[in-house]
Amino acid sequence: MPKINENFLKLEKNYLFINIAKKVNSFLKKNPDAPLIRMGIGDVTLPIAPVCVEAMKKGAEEMGVKETFKGYEDSGTGYDFLKKAIAGYYKKFGVSLELDEIRVNDGAKSDCGNIVDIFDDNNIVLITDPAYPVYVDSNKMSGRTIIYADSNEANGFAAMPDSSVHADLIYLCSPNNPTGSAYTRAQLKEWIDYAKANEAIIIYDAAYEAFITDPEVPHSIYEVNGAKECAIEMCSLSKTAGFTGMRCGYTVVPSALHVTTSNGEDVSIAQLWGRRQGSKFNGVSYPVQCAAAAVFTEEGLKQIHENIAYYQENAAIIAKTMDDLGIQYTGGKNSPYIWLKCPKGMSSWDFFDYLLEKIAVVGTPGEGFGKNGKGWFRLTAFGDREKTIEAMERVKKLLSE
Numbered sequence: 001m002p003k004i005n006e007n008f009l010k011l012e013k014n015y016l017f018i019n020i021a022k023k024v025n026s027f028l029k030k031n032p033d034a035p036l037i038r039m040g041i042g043d044v045t046l047p048i049a050p051v052c053v054e055a056m057k058k059g060a061e062e063m064g065v066k067e068t069f070k071g072y073e074d075s076g077t078g079y080d081f082l083k084k085a086i087a088g089y090y091k092k093f094g095v096s097l098e099l100d101e102i103r104v105n106d107g108a109k110s111d112c113g114n115i116v117d118i119f120d121d122n123n124i125v126l127i128t129d130p131a132y133p134v135y136v137d138s139n140k141m142s143g144r145t146i147i148y149a150d151s152n153e154a155n156g157f158a159a160m161p162d163s164s165v166h167a168d169l170i171y172l173c174s175p176n177n178p179t180g181s182a183y184t185r186a187q188l189k190e191w192i193d194y195a196k197a198n199e200a201i202i203i204y205d206a207a208y209e210a211f212i213t214d215p216e217v218p219h220s221i222y223e224v225n226g227a228k229e230c231a232i233e234m235c236s237l238s239k240t241a242g243f244t245g246m247r248c249g250y251t252v253v254p255s256a257l258h259v260t261t262s263n264g265e266d267v268s269i270a271q272l273w274g275r276r277q278g279s280k281f282n283g284v285s286y287p288v289q290c291a292a293a294a295v296f297t298e299e300g301l302k303q304i305h306e307n308i309a310y311y312q313e314n315a316a317i318i319a320k321t322m323d324d325l326g327i328q329y330t331g332g333k334n335s336p337y338i339w340l341k342c343p344k345g346m347s348s349w350d351f352f353d354y355l356l357e358k359i360a361v362v363g364t365p366g367e368g369f370g371k372n373g374k375g376w377f378r379l380t381a382f383g384d385r386e387k388t389i390e391a392m393e394r395v396k397k398l399l400s401e
Protein backbone atom coordinates (compact mmCIF):
# COMPACT_ATOMS: atom_id res chain seq x y z
CA MET A 1 0.00 0.00 0.00
CA PRO A 2 1.48 3.38 -0.87
CA LYS A 3 2.09 5.81 1.94
CA ILE A 4 0.34 9.10 1.39
CA ASN A 5 1.79 12.51 2.08
CA GLU A 6 0.24 12.83 5.53
CA ASN A 7 0.92 16.55 5.56
CA PHE A 8 -2.26 16.85 3.50
CA LEU A 9 -4.20 15.61 6.52
CA LYS A 10 -3.00 18.64 8.48
CA LEU A 11 -4.67 21.04 6.05
CA GLU A 12 -8.16 22.50 6.44
CA LYS A 13 -10.47 19.83 5.03
CA ASN A 14 -11.51 22.03 2.08
CA TYR A 15 -10.04 24.99 0.29
CA LEU A 16 -11.65 28.20 1.64
CA PHE A 17 -13.72 28.99 -1.44
CA ILE A 18 -15.03 25.42 -1.61
CA ASN A 19 -16.33 25.77 1.96
CA ILE A 20 -18.01 29.02 1.03
CA ALA A 21 -19.55 27.52 -2.12
CA LYS A 22 -20.94 24.63 -0.02
CA LYS A 23 -22.56 27.01 2.46
CA VAL A 24 -24.02 29.11 -0.35
CA ASN A 25 -25.36 26.05 -2.17
CA SER A 26 -27.09 24.76 0.95
CA PHE A 27 -28.60 28.24 1.51
CA LEU A 28 -29.85 28.27 -2.10
CA LYS A 29 -31.38 24.82 -1.69
CA LYS A 30 -33.45 26.13 1.21
CA ASN A 31 -34.11 29.50 -0.44
CA PRO A 32 -34.16 28.86 -4.21
CA ASP A 33 -35.61 32.28 -4.98
CA ALA A 34 -33.24 34.30 -2.80
CA PRO A 35 -31.81 37.24 -4.77
CA LEU A 36 -28.24 36.21 -4.08
CA ILE A 37 -25.40 38.67 -4.64
CA ARG A 38 -21.88 37.21 -4.70
CA MET A 39 -19.09 39.35 -3.30
CA GLY A 40 -17.01 36.46 -2.01
CA ILE A 41 -14.47 34.92 -4.38
CA GLY A 42 -12.34 37.46 -6.22
CA ASP A 43 -13.57 36.55 -9.66
CA VAL A 44 -14.09 39.09 -12.43
CA THR A 45 -17.44 39.65 -14.14
CA LEU A 46 -16.70 41.90 -17.13
CA PRO A 47 -15.95 40.27 -20.48
CA ILE A 48 -12.50 40.04 -22.03
CA ALA A 49 -11.40 43.23 -23.81
CA PRO A 50 -12.31 43.21 -27.56
CA VAL A 51 -8.65 43.47 -28.68
CA CYS A 52 -7.84 40.33 -26.73
CA VAL A 53 -10.82 38.47 -28.20
CA GLU A 54 -9.72 39.44 -31.71
CA ALA A 55 -6.13 38.36 -31.04
CA MET A 56 -7.32 35.05 -29.62
CA LYS A 57 -9.59 34.40 -32.62
CA LYS A 58 -6.71 35.13 -34.98
CA GLY A 59 -4.49 32.79 -32.98
CA ALA A 60 -7.14 30.06 -33.08
CA GLU A 61 -7.53 30.47 -36.85
CA GLU A 62 -3.77 30.16 -37.33
CA MET A 63 -3.96 26.84 -35.49
CA GLY A 64 -6.35 25.58 -38.16
CA VAL A 65 -4.01 26.26 -41.09
CA LYS A 66 -1.08 23.96 -41.87
CA GLU A 67 1.38 26.78 -42.54
CA THR A 68 0.69 28.59 -39.27
CA PHE A 69 -0.28 25.66 -37.02
CA LYS A 70 1.75 25.38 -33.82
CA GLY A 71 2.43 22.39 -31.62
CA TYR A 72 4.66 22.70 -28.57
CA GLU A 73 6.32 26.03 -28.14
CA ASP A 74 10.04 25.11 -28.11
CA SER A 75 11.09 26.66 -24.83
CA GLY A 76 7.83 26.08 -22.93
CA THR A 77 8.47 29.46 -21.31
CA GLY A 78 6.19 31.54 -23.51
CA TYR A 79 6.46 32.98 -27.00
CA ASP A 80 8.94 35.82 -27.44
CA PHE A 81 6.17 38.10 -28.75
CA LEU A 82 4.43 37.84 -25.34
CA LYS A 83 7.62 38.10 -23.31
CA LYS A 84 8.58 41.21 -25.29
CA ALA A 85 5.16 42.69 -24.56
CA ILE A 86 5.58 41.95 -20.83
CA ALA A 87 9.10 43.42 -20.80
CA GLY A 88 7.71 46.52 -22.53
CA TYR A 89 5.08 46.85 -19.80
CA TYR A 90 7.75 46.69 -17.06
CA LYS A 91 9.70 49.43 -18.87
CA LYS A 92 6.81 51.76 -18.06
CA PHE A 93 7.72 51.32 -14.38
CA GLY A 94 11.41 51.82 -15.09
CA VAL A 95 12.19 48.10 -14.76
CA SER A 96 14.28 46.46 -17.41
CA LEU A 97 13.92 42.70 -17.88
CA GLU A 98 15.67 40.25 -20.21
CA LEU A 99 13.30 37.90 -22.03
CA ASP A 100 14.81 34.84 -20.38
CA GLU A 101 13.95 36.29 -16.95
CA ILE A 102 10.23 36.01 -17.81
CA ARG A 103 8.29 32.74 -17.82
CA VAL A 104 4.70 32.64 -19.02
CA ASN A 105 2.36 30.41 -17.02
CA ASP A 106 -1.31 29.57 -16.53
CA GLY A 107 -1.82 32.14 -13.77
CA ALA A 108 -0.08 33.12 -10.56
CA LYS A 109 -1.72 30.46 -8.39
CA SER A 110 0.14 27.55 -10.01
CA ASP A 111 3.57 29.11 -9.70
CA CYS A 112 2.86 30.38 -6.16
CA GLY A 113 2.06 26.81 -5.22
CA ASN A 114 4.73 25.06 -7.30
CA ILE A 115 7.73 27.23 -6.45
CA VAL A 116 8.13 25.23 -3.21
CA ASP A 117 9.50 22.35 -5.36
CA ILE A 118 12.87 24.03 -5.80
CA PHE A 119 13.45 24.80 -2.11
CA ASP A 120 14.44 22.42 0.66
CA ASP A 121 11.77 21.44 3.17
CA ASN A 122 13.92 22.58 6.06
CA ASN A 123 13.66 26.22 5.09
CA ILE A 124 11.93 28.58 7.49
CA VAL A 125 9.06 30.15 5.62
CA LEU A 126 7.70 33.52 6.64
CA ILE A 127 4.18 34.41 5.54
CA THR A 128 2.26 37.55 6.40
CA ASP A 129 -1.02 36.72 8.13
CA PRO A 130 -3.74 37.02 6.84
CA ALA A 131 -2.67 35.66 3.47
CA TYR A 132 -3.89 34.15 0.22
CA PRO A 133 -4.31 30.49 1.34
CA VAL A 134 -2.06 29.04 -1.39
CA TYR A 135 1.16 30.22 0.30
CA VAL A 136 0.33 28.47 3.56
CA ASP A 137 -1.23 25.35 2.03
CA SER A 138 1.61 24.65 -0.40
CA ASN A 139 4.20 24.90 2.38
CA LYS A 140 2.14 22.81 4.78
CA MET A 141 1.84 20.15 2.07
CA SER A 142 5.61 19.71 2.19
CA GLY A 143 5.73 19.83 5.98
CA ARG A 144 7.61 23.11 6.24
CA THR A 145 7.99 25.27 9.33
CA ILE A 146 5.95 28.40 8.78
CA ILE A 147 6.33 31.53 10.86
CA TYR A 148 3.92 34.39 10.52
CA ALA A 149 4.33 38.14 10.38
CA ASP A 150 1.19 39.70 11.78
CA SER A 151 -0.74 42.11 9.59
CA ASN A 152 -3.25 43.69 11.92
CA GLU A 153 -5.19 46.76 12.86
CA ALA A 154 -2.13 48.29 14.56
CA ASN A 155 0.03 48.22 11.41
CA GLY A 156 -2.77 48.91 8.93
CA PHE A 157 -2.67 45.26 7.84
CA ALA A 158 0.81 45.72 6.35
CA ALA A 159 3.20 43.50 8.34
CA MET A 160 6.82 44.67 8.49
CA PRO A 161 9.92 42.54 9.10
CA ASP A 162 11.19 41.75 12.58
CA SER A 163 15.00 41.74 12.51
CA SER A 164 15.15 39.41 15.53
CA VAL A 165 13.48 36.59 13.56
CA HIS A 166 15.20 34.59 10.79
CA ALA A 167 13.46 33.40 7.63
CA ASP A 168 14.73 31.78 4.41
CA LEU A 169 11.69 32.32 2.21
CA ILE A 170 9.31 35.26 2.53
CA TYR A 171 5.89 35.56 0.88
CA LEU A 172 4.63 39.08 0.24
CA CYS A 173 1.53 40.10 -1.66
CA SER A 174 1.01 43.74 -2.58
CA PRO A 175 -1.62 45.09 -3.13
CA ASN A 176 -2.62 42.51 -0.61
CA ASN A 177 -5.15 39.77 -0.91
CA PRO A 178 -7.19 39.79 1.31
CA THR A 179 -6.59 43.08 3.16
CA GLY A 180 -6.22 45.48 0.22
CA SER A 181 -3.25 47.17 1.92
CA ALA A 182 -0.28 47.98 -0.33
CA TYR A 183 3.41 48.42 0.47
CA THR A 184 5.10 51.70 -0.40
CA ARG A 185 8.59 51.74 -1.93
CA ALA A 186 10.05 52.58 1.51
CA GLN A 187 8.28 49.61 3.15
CA LEU A 188 9.39 47.22 0.42
CA LYS A 189 12.96 48.48 0.83
CA GLU A 190 12.78 47.36 4.48
CA TRP A 191 11.68 43.89 3.37
CA ILE A 192 14.48 43.76 0.78
CA ASP A 193 17.05 44.80 3.40
CA TYR A 194 15.68 42.14 5.75
CA ALA A 195 15.83 39.49 3.00
CA LYS A 196 19.42 40.39 2.21
CA ALA A 197 20.46 40.37 5.89
CA ASN A 198 18.97 36.85 6.15
CA GLU A 199 20.14 35.68 2.69
CA ALA A 200 16.46 34.99 2.11
CA ILE A 201 14.37 35.03 -1.05
CA ILE A 202 11.12 37.01 -1.34
CA ILE A 203 8.29 35.47 -3.34
CA TYR A 204 6.39 38.55 -4.39
CA ASP A 205 2.81 38.22 -5.60
CA ALA A 206 1.87 41.26 -7.69
CA ALA A 207 -1.42 39.87 -9.05
CA TYR A 208 -3.30 43.05 -8.14
CA GLU A 209 -0.74 45.60 -9.39
CA ALA A 210 -3.10 47.00 -12.04
CA PHE A 211 -5.31 48.42 -9.28
CA ILE A 212 -2.59 50.67 -7.86
CA THR A 213 -3.41 54.37 -7.89
CA ASP A 214 -0.97 55.69 -5.26
CA PRO A 215 2.33 56.83 -6.84
CA GLU A 216 4.21 55.79 -3.68
CA VAL A 217 3.18 52.16 -4.27
CA PRO A 218 5.35 50.33 -6.79
CA HIS A 219 3.77 48.06 -9.43
CA SER A 220 6.77 45.74 -9.30
CA ILE A 221 9.16 44.93 -6.46
CA TYR A 222 11.97 45.49 -8.98
CA GLU A 223 11.20 49.22 -8.87
CA VAL A 224 13.02 49.09 -5.53
CA ASN A 225 16.81 48.87 -5.44
CA GLY A 226 18.29 45.50 -4.62
CA ALA A 227 15.16 43.44 -5.37
CA LYS A 228 16.66 41.62 -8.36
CA GLU A 229 19.18 39.91 -6.08
CA CYS A 230 16.56 38.62 -3.65
CA ALA A 231 13.07 38.45 -5.18
CA ILE A 232 10.97 36.34 -7.52
CA GLU A 233 7.87 38.17 -8.79
CA MET A 234 4.63 36.52 -9.85
CA CYS A 235 1.88 38.24 -11.71
CA SER A 236 -1.31 37.26 -13.46
CA LEU A 237 -3.67 38.56 -16.09
CA SER A 238 -6.65 37.20 -14.11
CA LYS A 239 -7.39 40.46 -12.33
CA THR A 240 -5.50 42.77 -14.70
CA ALA A 241 -7.39 41.72 -17.82
CA GLY A 242 -10.20 39.43 -16.65
CA PHE A 243 -8.33 36.22 -17.58
CA THR A 244 -9.68 34.04 -14.73
CA GLY A 245 -11.33 31.78 -17.31
CA MET A 246 -8.44 32.04 -19.81
CA ARG A 247 -5.49 31.26 -17.51
CA CYS A 248 -2.35 33.25 -18.22
CA GLY A 249 0.24 34.89 -16.02
CA TYR A 250 4.00 35.18 -15.68
CA THR A 251 6.80 34.73 -13.20
CA VAL A 252 9.95 36.81 -13.23
CA VAL A 253 13.11 35.17 -11.94
CA PRO A 254 15.99 37.64 -12.35
CA SER A 255 19.29 36.26 -13.57
CA ALA A 256 20.96 38.04 -10.63
CA LEU A 257 19.18 35.71 -8.20
CA HIS A 258 21.65 33.05 -7.04
CA VAL A 259 22.13 30.86 -3.99
CA THR A 260 25.03 28.79 -2.67
CA THR A 261 24.45 25.07 -2.05
CA SER A 262 25.63 23.17 1.04
CA ASN A 263 28.84 22.21 -0.79
CA GLY A 264 29.56 25.77 -1.90
CA GLU A 265 28.26 25.53 -5.46
CA ASP A 266 26.71 28.65 -6.97
CA VAL A 267 23.22 27.98 -8.38
CA SER A 268 20.98 30.24 -10.42
CA ILE A 269 17.38 30.18 -9.22
CA ALA A 270 16.17 30.87 -12.77
CA GLN A 271 18.03 27.79 -13.97
CA LEU A 272 16.55 25.65 -11.17
CA TRP A 273 13.00 26.89 -11.75
CA GLY A 274 13.46 26.38 -15.49
CA ARG A 275 14.49 22.81 -14.80
CA ARG A 276 11.42 22.23 -12.66
CA GLN A 277 9.07 23.74 -15.22
CA GLY A 278 10.77 21.86 -18.07
CA SER A 279 9.80 18.58 -16.41
CA LYS A 280 6.36 19.45 -15.14
CA PHE A 281 4.84 22.17 -17.33
CA ASN A 282 4.22 22.33 -21.08
CA GLY A 283 3.30 25.96 -21.48
CA VAL A 284 0.20 28.01 -22.22
CA SER A 285 -1.92 27.61 -25.37
CA TYR A 286 -0.97 29.75 -28.36
CA PRO A 287 -4.36 31.54 -28.75
CA VAL A 288 -4.31 32.51 -25.07
CA GLN A 289 -0.77 33.87 -25.41
CA CYS A 290 -1.94 35.91 -28.43
CA ALA A 291 -4.75 37.36 -26.30
CA ALA A 292 -2.28 38.04 -23.47
CA ALA A 293 0.10 39.93 -25.76
CA ALA A 294 -2.83 42.09 -26.93
CA VAL A 295 -3.33 43.21 -23.29
CA PHE A 296 -0.03 45.12 -23.44
CA THR A 297 -0.70 46.98 -26.68
CA GLU A 298 -1.74 50.63 -26.43
CA GLU A 299 -5.34 49.76 -27.27
CA GLY A 300 -5.27 46.72 -24.97
CA LEU A 301 -4.10 48.77 -21.99
CA LYS A 302 -6.79 51.35 -22.72
CA GLN A 303 -9.51 48.70 -22.84
CA ILE A 304 -8.42 46.80 -19.72
CA HIS A 305 -8.19 50.06 -17.79
CA GLU A 306 -11.80 50.81 -18.63
CA ASN A 307 -12.73 47.54 -16.90
CA ILE A 308 -10.41 48.24 -13.98
CA ALA A 309 -11.96 51.71 -13.59
CA TYR A 310 -15.39 50.04 -13.40
CA TYR A 311 -14.22 47.79 -10.56
CA GLN A 312 -12.53 50.74 -8.86
CA GLU A 313 -15.83 52.59 -8.93
CA ASN A 314 -17.48 49.54 -7.33
CA ALA A 315 -14.77 49.62 -4.65
CA ALA A 316 -15.51 53.31 -4.02
CA ILE A 317 -19.23 52.48 -3.62
CA ILE A 318 -18.43 49.78 -1.05
CA ALA A 319 -15.95 52.04 0.76
CA LYS A 320 -18.50 54.89 0.90
CA THR A 321 -21.04 52.51 2.47
CA MET A 322 -18.50 51.56 5.13
CA ASP A 323 -17.75 55.26 5.74
CA ASP A 324 -21.47 56.02 6.09
CA LEU A 325 -21.89 53.14 8.55
CA GLY A 326 -18.77 54.12 10.49
CA ILE A 327 -17.22 50.70 9.83
CA GLN A 328 -13.45 50.49 9.86
CA TYR A 329 -11.79 49.05 6.74
CA THR A 330 -8.61 48.87 4.67
CA GLY A 331 -8.27 48.49 0.91
CA GLY A 332 -10.53 49.69 -1.85
CA LYS A 333 -7.98 52.27 -3.02
CA ASN A 334 -5.10 50.32 -4.55
CA SER A 335 -7.10 47.14 -4.53
CA PRO A 336 -10.40 45.55 -5.56
CA TYR A 337 -10.86 44.24 -2.00
CA ILE A 338 -12.45 45.97 0.98
CA TRP A 339 -11.37 44.44 4.26
CA LEU A 340 -13.74 45.47 7.00
CA LYS A 341 -14.12 44.98 10.72
CA CYS A 342 -17.18 42.87 11.46
CA PRO A 343 -19.76 45.01 13.25
CA LYS A 344 -21.15 44.32 16.72
CA GLY A 345 -18.08 42.27 17.64
CA MET A 346 -19.26 39.39 15.43
CA SER A 347 -16.87 36.62 14.42
CA SER A 348 -16.14 36.54 10.70
CA TRP A 349 -18.08 33.30 10.08
CA ASP A 350 -21.03 34.61 12.13
CA PHE A 351 -21.01 37.76 10.03
CA PHE A 352 -20.84 35.61 6.88
CA ASP A 353 -23.95 33.67 7.99
CA TYR A 354 -25.69 36.87 9.08
CA LEU A 355 -25.26 38.55 5.67
CA LEU A 356 -26.20 35.37 3.82
CA GLU A 357 -29.30 34.56 5.87
CA LYS A 358 -30.62 38.08 6.30
CA ILE A 359 -29.84 39.79 3.00
CA ALA A 360 -28.49 37.07 0.66
CA VAL A 361 -25.10 38.75 0.25
CA VAL A 362 -21.99 36.54 0.10
CA GLY A 363 -18.61 37.76 1.32
CA THR A 364 -15.46 36.02 2.57
CA PRO A 365 -14.80 35.51 6.28
CA GLY A 366 -11.42 36.98 7.19
CA GLU A 367 -10.63 33.98 9.38
CA GLY A 368 -10.29 31.88 6.23
CA PHE A 369 -7.09 33.81 5.47
CA GLY A 370 -5.42 33.33 8.85
CA LYS A 371 -5.69 34.13 12.53
CA ASN A 372 -5.43 37.90 12.08
CA GLY A 373 -8.54 37.71 9.92
CA LYS A 374 -10.66 36.83 12.96
CA GLY A 375 -13.39 39.43 13.26
CA TRP A 376 -12.67 40.78 9.76
CA PHE A 377 -14.43 40.26 6.45
CA ARG A 378 -13.62 40.70 2.75
CA LEU A 379 -15.89 42.08 0.05
CA THR A 380 -14.85 42.16 -3.58
CA ALA A 381 -15.45 44.95 -6.06
CA PHE A 382 -15.36 42.56 -9.04
CA GLY A 383 -19.15 42.36 -9.25
CA ASP A 384 -21.74 43.89 -11.47
CA ARG A 385 -22.41 47.62 -10.75
CA GLU A 386 -26.16 47.30 -10.17
CA LYS A 387 -25.65 44.32 -7.88
CA THR A 388 -22.91 46.09 -5.94
CA ILE A 389 -25.19 49.06 -5.36
CA GLU A 390 -28.07 46.78 -4.40
CA ALA A 391 -25.86 44.77 -2.00
CA MET A 392 -24.62 47.94 -0.33
CA GLU A 393 -28.19 49.21 0.10
CA ARG A 394 -29.09 45.93 1.77
CA VAL A 395 -26.02 46.08 4.01
CA LYS A 396 -26.78 49.68 4.97
CA LYS A 397 -30.37 48.89 5.84
CA LEU A 398 -29.45 45.77 7.83
CA LEU A 399 -26.65 47.36 9.81
CA SER A 400 -28.55 50.56 10.56
CA GLU A 401 -31.42 48.61 12.13
Ligand code: MLT
Binding pocket: 040, 041, 042, 043, 109, 132, 177, 238
Ligand atom coordinates in the same frame (compact mmCIF):
# COMPACT_ATOMS: atom_id res chain seq x y z
C1 MLT B 1 -9.67 35.22 -4.09
O1 MLT B 1 -10.87 35.38 -3.97
O2 MLT B 1 -8.88 35.36 -3.15
C2 MLT B 1 -9.21 34.88 -5.45
O3 MLT B 1 -10.07 34.01 -6.04
C3 MLT B 1 -7.84 34.43 -5.47
C4 MLT B 1 -7.51 33.74 -6.73
O4 MLT B 1 -7.52 34.37 -7.77
O5 MLT B 1 -7.22 32.55 -6.68
